[in-house]
Amino acid sequence: MTGSMNTTHFSIESEGLTDVGLMRAANEDAFWIDHGRRVFVVADGMGGAAAGEIASKMFVESANLVSSSWTVEPWQPDQLIQDIFFLANQSIYQHSMKDPDCRGMGCTAEVLVIDDTRYTVGHVGDSRVYLCRDGRLTQLTRDHSWVQQQIDTGMLTEEEGRSHRLRNVILRAVGTMDQLAIDLIRGNTKTGDLFLLCSDGLTDMVTDQSIRSVLSGKESVSSKAAELVRRANSNGGRDNITVLLVEVMSDE
Ligand code: CA
Numbered sequence: 001m002t003g004s005m006n007t008t009h010f011s012i013e014s015e016g017l018t019d020v021g022l023m024r025a026a027n028e029d030a031f032w033i034d035h036g037r038r039v040f041v042v043a044d045g046m047g048g049a050a051a052g053e054i055a056s057k058m059f060v061e062s063a064n065l066v067s068s069s070w071t072v073e074p075w076q077p078d079q080l081i082q083d084i085f086f087l088a089n090q091s092i093y094q095h096s097m098k099d100p101d102c103r104g105m106g107c108t109a110e111v112l113v114i115d116d117t118r119y120t121v122g123h124v125g126d127s128r129v130y131l132c133r134d135g136r137l138t139q140l141t142r143d144h145s146w147v148q149q150q151i152d153t154g155m156l157t158e159e160e161g162r163s164h165r166l167r168n169v170i171l172r173a174v175g176t177m178d179q180l181a182i183d184l185i186r187g188n189t190k191t192g193d194l195f196l197l198c199s200d201g202l203t204d205m206v207t208d209q210s211i212r213s214v215l216s217g218k219e220s221v222s223s224k225a226a227e228l229v230r231r232a233n234s235n236g237g238r239d240n241i242t243v244l245l246v247e248v249m250s251d252e
Contacts (some may be wrong), residue, residue, distance in 0.1 A: 009251045010189065012038055012114060015221040017245040021201055022237030027240040028052035029199045031058040034067050039080070040113040042244050044127050044199040046173065047096075047105030055092050055107040055175055063087035063111065077113035078184060080210045081122035083175060084111055085182050094176025106173035110141065110197045112246060114189060121185040126170050127242075128203055129185070130211065132194040137212040140185050144172035167204070194221075195246040198228070201239035205232040221245040 016031040028045035043059035045052030107124020124144040146169040150156040
């Protein structure tokens with residue numbers, strides 16, 4: 001670990017939790033935390049047989065490789081995030097070309113980097129990053145999904161989108177093509193900020209109001225993470241559920 005990224009008066013509390021849910025036999029989600037560098041990752045795999053599991057694991061391995069070998073000074077979150085997505089995209093795409101059982105494999109992915117007083121999010125697919133600040137919940141990412149596209153063009157309402165039979169059709173994923181466009185979202189952090197990275201197994205089952213009520217409580221990040229998973233399962237648990245909470249605390 002290099003020292004330059006830790007000159008802040010913030011400390012970070014984080015908790016990741018993944019759960020197979022109630023309907024699926026396997027868990028195709030993965031998460032990863034680099035507490036020292038303040039890099040946080042959630043990936044949700046797709047593809048037949050074990051391909052989805054392999055894809056999300058390959059994303060996490062790419063994050064680990066890039067982050068742990070990062071020596072560029074000063075610390076560059078944008079570049080780090082792009083390198084992670086680039087390596088993961090190449091690895092997954094090449095794997096899918098070699099193995100016929102893995103054709104079409106890929107994953108959605110969220111990478112959050114907290115750097116001094118800023119945050120940077122890299123986003124591809126329909127996993128999400130939310131920020132809960134002063135009791136208000138904001139979705140920082142916009143789903144790369146067919147349903148979101150229909151909502152944006154006024155063809156569907158948010159309400160219709162929630163229950164639409166094509167709600168799981170995504171328009172962008174890591175590893176399905178040799179090129180990849182990444183959304184980068186940046187902002188300033190504030191003491192008390194609580195970030196949530198999650199897979200669609202949470203957001204298909206739990207409304208934003210319900211997520212907000214959990215996140216704005218006084219409990220620890222671990223009990224909040226457990227409560228989000230509990231709510232997704234009690235609403236049906238139709239998919240794998242992954243939540244990663246990152247809280248920005250004052251050092252004093
Ligand atoms: Ca999923």
